[in-house]
Amino acid sequence: MSGASLLRVREMVKKELRQLLRDPRTRAVIFVAPIIQLLLFGYAMNTDIRNTATFIVDHDQTSASRRLIDAFRATGYFDIVGRSDRPRDLVRALDKGDAMIGLEIPRGYSQSLTSGTGASVQIVIDGTESNSATVAQGYAQRIVQGLAIEYAAAAGRLPDGGIDLRTRAWYNPNLESRVYNVPAVVGVLILLMCLLLTALAVVREREFGTLDQLMVSPLTPSELMLSKTLPVALIALIDLVLISVIAVVWFDIPIRGSPPALLLAALLYILAGLSIGLLISTVSKTQQEAFMSMFLFLQPAIILSGFFYPISSMPRVFQWITILNPVRHFLEIVRAIFLKGEGIAALWPQYVALALIAAVVMRLAVVRFPRTMGM
Amino acid sequence: MIVPGLVAVIMSILAAMLTALTIAREWERGTMEQLAATPVHRLEVVIGKLIPYIGIGLFDVVVTTVVGLVVFQVPFRGNVVLLGVLTLLFLIGALGLGIFISAALKSQLLATQVALMATFLPALLLSGFMFSIASMPKALQLVTYFVPARYYVTVTKGIFLKGVGASVLWVDGVAMVIFAFVGLSLAILAFKKEIA
Numbered sequence: 308m309s310g311a312s313l314l315r316v317r318e319m320v321k322k323e324l325r326q327l328l329r330d331p332r333t334r335a336v337i338f339v340a341p342i343i344q345l346l347l348f349g350y351a352m353n354t355d356i357r358n359t360a361t362f363i364v365d366h367d368q369t370s371a372s373r374r375l376i377d378a379f380r381a382t383g384y385f386d387i388v389g390r391s392d393r394p395r396d397l398v399r400a401l402d403k404g405d406a407m408i409g410l411e412i413p414r415g416y417s418q419s420l421t422s423g424t425g426a427s428v429q430i431v432i433d434g435t436e437s438n439s440a441t442v443a444q445g446y447a448q449r450i451v452q453g454l455a456i457e458y459a460a461a462a463g464r465l466p467d468g469g470i471d472l473r474t475r476a477w478y479n480p481n482l483e484s485r486v487y488n489v490p491a492v493v494g495v496l497i498l499l500m501c502l503l504l505t506a507l508a509v510v511r512e513r514e515f516g517t518l519d520q521l522m523v524s525p526l527t528p529s530e531l532m533l534s535k536t537l538p539v540a541l542i543a544l545i546d547l548v549l550i551s552v553i554a555v556v557w558f559d560i561p562i563r564g565s566p567p568a569l570l571l572a573a574l575l576y577i578l579a580g581l582s583i584g585l586l587i588s589t590v591s592k593t594q595q596e597a598f599m600s601m602f603l604f605l606q607p608a609i610i611l612s613g614f615f616y617p618i619s620s621m622p623r624v625f626q627w628i629t630i631l632n633p634v635r636h637f638l639e640i641v642r643a644i645f646l647k648g649e650g651i652a653a654l655w656p657q658y659v660a661l662a663l664i665a666a667v668v669m670r671l672a673v674v675r676f677p678r679t680m681g682m
Numbered sequence: 683m684i685v686p687g688l689v690a691v692i693m694s695i696l697a698a699m700l701t702a703l704t705i706a707r708e709w710e711r712g713t714m715e716q717l718a719a720t721p722v723h724r725l726e727v728v729i730g731k732l733i734p735y736i737g738i739g740l741f742d743v744v745v746t747t748v749v750g751l752v753v754f755q756v757p758f759r760g761n762v763v764l765l766g767v768l769t770l771l772f773l774i775g776a777l778g779l780g781i782f783i784s785a786a787l788k789s790q791l792l793a794t795q796v797a798l799m800a801t802f803l804p805a806l807l808l809s810g811f812m813f814s815i816a817s818m819p820k821a822l823q824l825v826t827y828f829v830p831a832r833y834y835v836t837v838t839k840g841i842f843l844k845g846v847g848a849s850v851l852w853v854d855g856v857a858m859v860i861f862a863f864v865g866l867s868l869a870i871l872a873f874k875k876e877i878a
Contacts (some may be wrong), residue, residue, distance in 0.1 A: 330789075330792075332787070332792055333791070333795075334790060336792065336795045336796065336799070340795075340799050344799065344803060345803075347807075347808070347822065348803065348807050348808075350818060350819050350822045351807045351808050351813055351818055351822055352807060352812075352813055356814060356815075356816075357813075357817045358816055358817070359816060359817075360816060364794065366793070401844075402844055402846050402850055403846070403850045404836065404840070404850075407814075409817070435686075435839045435840075435843045435844060436814055436839075439814040439816075439817070479690075495803075499798065499799075499803075503794065503795050507790065507791050507794060511790070511791060514711075514790075515710070528776050572688065594703065594707070594790040594791070594794070595703045595707065595790070598699065598702075598703060598790075598794045599699065602695070602699060602798075602802075605696075605802075609806075615812055659801065
């Protein structure tokens with residue numbers, strides 16, 4: 308790049324930064340909103356269940372049935388919101404959403420326990436919240452089984468030489484979903500920022516009629532594109548550092564891997580995000596169109612990233628589509644670096660994928676750009 | 683069983699997106715003065731901006747619902763009319779919110795950003811669609827009461843999956859009436875200030 312070109316880009320970047328940052332409302336959106344969002348969503352994104360509203364129907368009313376209920380309550384996972392001796396009330400509580408799980412203890416529960424024939428209890432779960440339902444079901448099962456073993460042991464009927472299953476969760480020993488989710492929120496917020504700031508960048512100049520002015524300036528299309536992307540890249544990096552620090556300090560998310568590896572991934576990811584935003588901006592005629600197109604990309608990108616739903620359980624075709632999704636690769640890198648402490652050596656396919664996506668989309672945008680400007 | 687909730691999330695984003703730019707656009711293009719010079723009343727402008735988008739929104743609900751039923755085989759156990767009425771209420775509120783954002787900010791860039799942040803992520807994460815509200819910290823549970831998608835997610839899940847009726851959903855219905863009223867009032871207020 309020649310000296311004159313460098314000078315032009317520098318001046319243009321200055322102008323872009325000034326234009327972006329002069330409005331206090333925009334400054335708030337750029338720097339304060341991501342922090343608030345991280346704090347809100349960091350707390351919201353919790354697939355661990357606690358205080359699940361539980362409704363009890365106890366037909367037995369014995370010390371044995373009360374012991375079972377206490378076992379549920381003592382774990383802290385279940386919060387007993389109501390009791391009744393009529394199953395109808397349980398149905399109503401589930402219908403209204405007052406309770407998410409119902410425990411029904413049949414008459415004669417205590418007697419079957421002591422007589423040795425074995426007792427059964429029923430658990431009804433509101434399956435409309437399938438995520439929490441599955442987790443709650445697991446906890447409930449464990450409680451009932453734990454109690455069953457205690458009874459068996461007390462009666463001396465514990466089978467010898469059975470299989471003893473011991474599970475341990477690596478990298479996240481307490482299986483806290485927050486540790487897994489907060490790094491992902493960081494990724495999504497950064498993408499949002501990149502897209503927001505670039506998608507409207509070029510189309511805005513056109514709507515305001517200032518694109519003509521830029522065209523008669525000595526800036527070449529690639530210089531213009533560079534000066535549109537550099538300031539956003541800078542802002543996105545600042546945001547990234549800002550919210551990563553908050554994630555680490557506030558939410559106690561461990562960084563087990565190397566920060567430079569993280570930074571490299573972030574750079575590639577930001578570049579990919581900017582390229583996509585720029586491409587949207589060059590193919591759209593109005594800001595409204597750009598906004599809609601951006602959204603059309605954003606929602607599938609988040610849902611098909613493995614953020615909420617594991618990619619391995621998606622239909623095969625969708626698994627292939629996710630290979631084109633930069634969010635997927637970035638999340639894999641971020642989670643692995645934050646939680647497993649892995650480095651570039653293990654994650655190179657994701658790095659390469661991110662770099663390729665960034666390069667291809669950037670190329671497309673560069674090709675489209677002169678046409679957008681009417682050159 | 684995420685489809686009914688997804689319908690609600692898509693609608694809440696779409697509604698704010700449709701209207702978020704509509705008034706900021708008039709400001710940026712300079713057509714606002716023309717609009718102000720006509721004898722159209724502010725209320726009429728807001729309603730005029732609202733009605734086409736209600737049509738579009740309702741159409742989208744029908745499309746997403748049909749796709750959910752046919753492609754994903756989601757059961758529909760409740761009352762169609764009830765779903766229609768509550769959807770209409772929800773749309774009025776959500777579209778009103780979009781108009782408010784647009785009229786208050788007067789810049790398409792800013793309106794885009796605020797609309798996305800105020801609707802997209804909260805609808806996804808704080809509505810009970812992905813994460814159970816009961817497991818959130820108390821303070822955050824309070825915040826969710828201000829996320830309109832929360833009520834609509836309850837409504838779609840209730841009607842599609844549980845087949846519950848007005849006797850159960852009236853609480854959410856009332857919340858949505860309040861939301862529609864607030865959304866619409868904010869839109870008219872923000873608009874009034876500008877023209878005067």
